[in-house]
Amino acid sequence: MRDRGRVGLVPTPRDEGDHMKHKSFYAVVLFALCMLQVGWTAVQAVPSERSLEVKVNYTGSGIVDAKHKIYVMLFDANPMTATTLVDSTSGPTPAVSSGVSHILARQSTDSRNGKITFSNLTAPKVYAAAFFDKTGQYHGVADPSPGSPMGLYGTFPDQLTAITTENAKTVRVTISFDDSHSTP
Numbered sequence: 001m002r003d004r005g006r007v008g009l010v011p012t013p014r015d016e017g018d019h020m021k022h023k024s025f026y027a028v029v030l031f032a033l034c035m036l037q038v039g040w041t042a043v044q045a046v047p048s049e050r051s052l053e054v055k056v057n058y059t060g061s062g063i064v065d066a067k068h069k070i071y072v073m074l075f076d077a078n079p080m081t082a083t084t085l086v087d088s089t090s091g092p093t094p095a096v097s098s099g100v101s102h103i104l105a106r107q108s109t110d111s112r113n114g115k116i117t118f119s120n121l122t123a124p125k126v127y128a129a130a131f132f133d134k135t136g137q138y139h140g141v142a143d144p145s146p147g148s149p150m151g152l153y154g155t156f157p158d159q160l161t162a163i164t165t166e167n168a169k170t171v172r173v174t175i176s177f178d179d180s181h182s183t184p
Contacts, residue, residue, distance in 0.1 A: 050121040050165035053172045058112040060179035067136040069108040074126040077101040080158040128153040151177025
């Protein structure tokens with residue numbers, strides 16, 4: 001039994017045991033908190049992958065092949081109503097700004113009924129446009145040749161429909177087009 005009158009500078013054997021029990025308890029609690037933090041950080045670090053599969057159906061007169069491909073571009077804003085179009089495919093997703101449409105991604109298919117999957121999208125909403133490279137001169141930069149057949153996801157000419165991408169899901173859309181509408 002401990003003497004209540006003592007100041008307690010020198011621990012008794014019983015005090016040593018109690019002290020060790022408390023140290024063990026605190027060590028277990030600290031370890032558990034560390035493990036929770038590591039688990040929470042790991043969960044936060046896993047990106048929620050957003051994917052978009054675009055099926056294109058080109059029914060125009062052009063021959064689609066390895067040289068004359070169909071390109072699909074994703075934008076952060078409606079490119080048909082924007083005053084400025086900026087290619088942002090090689091950098092991080094820029095902030096949306098008024099009057100500007102950024103090209104976020106671009107891929108191609110050499111089939112008139114091809115499927116293109118865009119993975120790891122960061123934007124929660126995108127707009128999609130497709131065009132047929134009838135000259136075979138487009139190499140993934142700048143604008144397509146004027147007069148290239150094009151299609152939009154939405155109503156032509158300027159009522160594109162925003163595609164909402166979802167975390168951990170692949171959203172599927174179809175763009176059907178022919179030679180009736182073309183790039184400016």
